[in-house]
Amino acid sequence: MDILSQDIQYLPGVGPNRKKILGDELGIHTYGDLLEYYPYKYVDRSKIYSCHELTGEMPFVQVIGHILSFETFQMGPRKERVVAHFSDGTGIVDLVWFQGGKYAKETYKIGVEYMVFGKPTVFNNRVNITHPEMDKVDSGQLRVDSYLQPYYTTTEKMKKRGLTSRAIEKLTRSMLEKLPPLPETIPDFIIGPHYLMGRDEALRTVHYPQNAKDLERARVRLKFEELFFVQLNIVRYASDHRRKYRGYVFSKVGDVFNSFYKNNLPFPLTEAQKRVVREIRKDTGSGRQMNRLLQGDVGSGKTLVALMSMLIAIDNGYQACIMAPTEILAEQHLATIMAFLKDMNLRVALLTGIVKGKRREEVLEGLLDGTINILVGTHAVIEDTVQFARLGLVVVDEQHRFGVAQRARLWAKSQNPPHVLVMTATPIPRTLAMTLYGDLDVSVIDELPPGRKPVRTTHVFDSRMTTLYDGIRQQIREGRQVYIVFPLIEESEKSDLKNLEDGFETLRQAFPEFRLSKVHGRMKPADKEEEMQRFVKGETQILVATTVIEVGVNVPNASVMVILDAQRFGLSQLHQLRGRVGRGADQSFCILVTPYKLSEETRKRIDIMCDTNDGFRIAEADLKLRGPGDLEGTQQSGMAFDLKIADIARDGQLVQMAREEAQKIIEEDPDCTSPKYAMLWNRLRQLRKTNINWAAIS
Numbered sequence: 001m002d003i004l005s006q007d008i009q010y011l012p013g014v015g016p017n018r019k020k021i022l023g024d025e026l027g028i029h030t031y032g033d034l035l036e037y038y039p040y041k042y043v044d045r046s047k048i049y050s051c052h053e054l055t056g057e058m059p060f061v062q063v064i065g066h067i068l069s070f071e072t073f074q075m076g077p078r079k080e081r082v083v084a085h086f087s088d089g090t091g092i093v094d095l096v097w098f099q100g101g102k103y104a105k106e107t108y109k110i111g112v113e114y115m116v117f118g119k120p121t122v123f124n125n126r127v128n129i130t131h132p133e134m135d136k137v138d139s140g141q142l143r144v145d146s147y148l149q150p151y152y153t154t155t156e157k158m159k160k161r162g163l164t165s166r167a168i169e170k171l172t173r174s175m176l177e178k179l180p181p182l183p184e185t186i187p188d189f190i191i192g193p194h195y196l197m198g199r200d201e202a203l204r205t206v207h208y209p210q211n212a213k214d215l216e217r218a219r220v221r222l223k224f225e226e227l228f229f230v231q232l233n234i235v236r237y238a239s240d241h242r243r244k245y246r247g248y249v250f251s252k253v254g255d256v257f258n259s260f261y262k263n264n265l266p267f268p269l270t271e272a273q274k275r276v277v278r279e280i281r282k283d284t285g286s287g288r289q290m291n292r293l294l295q296g297d298v299g300s301g302k303t304l305v306a307l308m309s310m311l312i313a314i315d316n317g318y319q320a321c322i323m324a325p326t327e328i329l330a331e332q333h334l335a336t337i338m339a340f341l342k343d344m345n346l347r348v349a350l351l352t353g354i355v356k357g358k359r360r361e362e363v364l365e366g367l368l369d370g371t372i373n374i375l376v377g378t379h380a381v382i383e384d385t386v387q388f389a390r391l392g393l394v395v396v397d398e399q400h401r402f403g404v405a406q407r408a409r410l411w412a413k414s415q416n417p418p419h420v421l422v423m424t425a426t427p428i429p430r431t432l433a434m435t436l437y438g439d440l441d442v443s444v445i446d447e448l449p450p451g452r453k454p455v456r457t458t459h460v461f462d463s464r465m466t467t468l469y470d471g472i473r474q475q476i477r478e479g480r481q482v483y484i485v486f487p488l489i490e491e492s493e494k495s496d497l498k499n500l501e502d503g504f505e506t507l508r509q510a511f512p513e514f515r516l517s518k519v520h521g522r523m524k525p526a527d528k529e530e531e532m533q534r535f536v537k538g539e540t541q542i543l544v545a546t547t548v549i550e551v552g553v554n555v556p557n558a559s560v561m562v563i564l565d566a567q568r569f570g571l572s573q574l575h576q577l578r579g580r581v582g583r584g585a586d587q588s589f590c591i592l593v594t595p596y597k598l599s600e601e602t603r604k605r606i607d608i609m610c611d612t613n614d615g616f617r618i619a620e621a622d623l624k625l626r627g628p629g630d631l632e633g634t635q636q637s638g639m640a641f642d643l644k645i646a647d648i649a650r651d652g653q654l655v656q657m658a659r660e661e662a663q664k665i666i667e668e669d670p671d672c673t674s675p676k677y678a679m680l681w682n683r684l685r686q687l688r689k690t691n692i693n694w695a696a697i698s
Helices: 015-026 031-035 101-107 156-160 165-178 199-207 212-244 255-263 271-285 302-315 327-341 357-368 404-411 430-436 462-477 490-510 525-536 571-578 600-611 615-626 634-638 652-668 675-688
Strands: 041-044 061-074 080-087 092-097 113-118 120-123 126-130 133-136 148-151 291-296 319-323 348-351 374-377 391-397 419-424 441-445 456-461 481-485 516-519 542-545 558-563 589-594
Touching: 015 156, 031 165, 061 092, 061 101, 080 101, 092 101, 092 113, 113 126, 148 165, 165 199, 199 212, 212 430, 212 652, 212 675, 255 302, 271 291, 271 302, 271 419, 271 441, 291 302, 302 319, 302 327, 302 391, 302 419, 319 327, 327 348, 327 374, 327 525, 348 357, 430 652, 456 462, 456 600, 462 481, 462 558, 462 589, 490 516, 490 542, 516 525, 525 542, 558 571, 571 589, 571 600, 571 615, 589 600, 600 615, 652 675
Parallel strands: 092 126, 291 419, 291 441, 319 374, 319 391, 348 374, 391 419, 456 589, 481 542, 481 558, 516 542, 558 589
Antiparallel strands: 041 148, 061 080, 061 113, 080 092, 113 133, 120 126
């Protein structure tokens, strides 16, 4: 048995109780899991300070000295603050415990020499270190083992049981001492040209680096390996898929498409839309199954392109289906498609959770006997009871809520897998697209339909609300409508809803002459729908809402989007919200309101929004500022694998390098049987047995 699959319980210092916590809290069950639980930061422990040097501006520091006395202060019925006065002869520092004070008093002795480590702050003109780390200094010998001390993320539950970062560091150290040299997983012909560190050295160095340069090399090696096997798996899968599955051949463009093109097009197609239709036309006529990702900003005309692709399927005797992530969006797609098709003789049906009883039976029958041409639905479409006569094309809206496993269930709906077109309004930077949707070809609609003016974005401090209200009044008098968005973040939902309620009252008093609607996610769907409809019909001039309006609503007459507390929103969320205005021909405005005090990062976010309307630039910036784990939806479903050390946003070059290496290998060895690459195929097989859902990546 491989030593890395050894049960963590048998590592000295773990045992059954700690095993359970490590498993529940961090998913660490084996030596291998602990080895891949990488530190999130490192602190230089080579310098020792004197007490009199300490100031509140310093980062983490260490001092050596002894405790002079303890004091206890009551802070409420059952709460106390314990303070130890600590000195090295040059000055005095207060060590403070708000929790675990009793333990500190029992454990740390007056007059014994300790090394204290922590972050100094100043309170009442005295230097404090709160919840310090303390180690006994053994008779005169100084323990400065690693110059860079690793820090591991731990949870509150773990800390309560004594599993601090320091405890994990000790476990990792004792495990590394036990481990024999670890076998290499990447062959020399890749390691050499890229100057990568060996695997064994990298894994040891990343936990206990001697210096910053070694640490950097170790991290590059481990990141590359992680990204490389993910890419190898995706490229292998895509190549298999292309060889294995035939696609339906849509050999002609016929009467349905042509009649729509001549009579029903609401406006001429942009060059970008024409290009994408040509790409889809080429894919669907080629005999291989299309898997294409269609990216385009809100309002760039993706739905029209999708509809035209569906008409090509119908011309060739097939059915088409479009899937949306929510019922409200599915209904909106239905309305949009019906409006486009006007009086064309095509049967379009809706299938969502609320279509029940007789209506549902009729839809299921129509799909099975082929009389329904286009089905619009939610995930209800992939249920086993839904069977088609000849499903030729599936359009999936908002991919990141719909993983590869679900795409695979769609393929089972026909003899050959249908062509798949995935639409997203969240522009995805290339490096992320290569990893999340590595098996998809990418098309981009990068221009807005004619007559659309780019939205003008400005930043206003919340002290200037009166001027802002005057501007809003002016726009409404000119016949426009206004969105005012409040943040509703789950962690602080109660206070946010209160802010919305209070804010709504304030706005009603500020605009007594206008009518207002209010919408938030906690309302009953029917009430929400009714309020939205009042705004859509123009009965109300101002819609006060939380981010529920991020997806969906189309009100061409709304030309002002005011986002309150804009500092609390992510970039892509701000961009999505801004996409709700600018849908008519009038000049539209987006106003970001924030307090005056902003962090550096928030200021960058707001500046980017004011500088550009380009969704791709915004997505790239968002990815760099936040990292891919937070990208809308990826952590729930899109990323089937957790990257333990690599970061798609910041390691774009490594993603690219890994992708190129993976492609070279698949081109040379498509069947994965060449002895030259045996090491890689074995490693991939090993990884596929782990708890990562590799099937979902492919």
